[in-house]
Amino acid sequence: MSEVKATNITWHEGHVSRDEREKLLGQKGCLIWFTGLSGSGKSTIAFTVEHELVREGRLAYVLDGDNIRHGLNKNLGFSAEDRAENIRRIGEVGKLFVDLGAITMTAFISPYLADRDAARALLDDGQFIEVFVDVPLESCEERDPKGLYKKARAGEIKGFTGIDDPYEAPKNPELVIKNGECTPQQAAAQVIDYLKSRGLVRS
């Protein structure tokens, strides 16, 4: 599905630059890409970061399964091809949000290196921040907040990451969060400190 068909169209910047919107917002658009096993706490951390940033007057937004799988990607299933297309579309929407100037977060397992690298390649240097939420499979399975591991072990869900489908850990993520060893607030603080250290939001 990612074959290029629309080739007779040229790109232009539009009349307002990202720079002007970023000045207006007092921040720099970026795409914080959380990746990790189901149950590792990606969404919880992302929403905690969003909450804290908005409290500080920054514009932040989380793309996750709830607002993406119900809408833009509701016509995609869980085949290998559809999973790749799922992540591709999320990367492209993330790019648009970054162009708007938003601190954008994605919270998807996104288990494959190649798919995440393709998303990274859409953004400029420094705009893509890969955050590996590193929690051992055993801990995720023990938590099992949605009962999905149980179903996967029972064979009711096929191709479940960590059980019968691989998770490819990031090789050089911008951040690693050992979420088994800290609270969501501590994890969120780690992300926000990173954003401030890079000048993406004001200290």
Add this chain to the structure above:
Amino acid sequence: MSEVKATNITWHEGHVSRDEREKLLGQKGCLIWFTGLSGSGKSTIAFTVEHELVREGRLAYVLDGDNIRHGLNKNLGFSAEDRAENIRRIGEVGKLFVDLGAITMTAFISPYLADRDAARALLDDGQFIEVFVDVPLESCEERDPKGLYKKARAGEIKGFTGIDDPYEAPKNPELVIKNGECTPQQAAAQVIDYLKSRGLVRS
């Protein structure tokens, strides 16, 4: 392609409401959907509105062929199915932008009533503003800024709106702009006046 496959997922609001982001931005998110023939001036008007709003300190963004067809929808062609999917995805992305709180504009021919109505149905009452850029075919063809009508008449482009594919004019658009009879600045002022009259941006 718009069959619903991902049904085992539930929607939740996230931790920050649209309302909080709108308060932060001092505006209300909305989707201004420009529709009209090729060459009617949709993009020019949209970018003029964007420019003026950003000058007033508002966050506005235009989704158009350039940033969508090169990215999110680059794997779609021009078959009937792909055209519908093109507009469907644009509507869904527009909805996400509205949820972020942005004054969002789309500038696509979007010739079919059903596709535009499907986009309208994604948004809440008052969030979807259909703007019919009403310019006679003869004027658009005379302008022909990209030389597309010439190619369509020569049979080099098939299924071109207004030539060998229908344009279904909106029945009850929020705004009609007679763009043959005004400047882009006047057209943009019409749109911004509407936004202010509805309290979507401050007067």
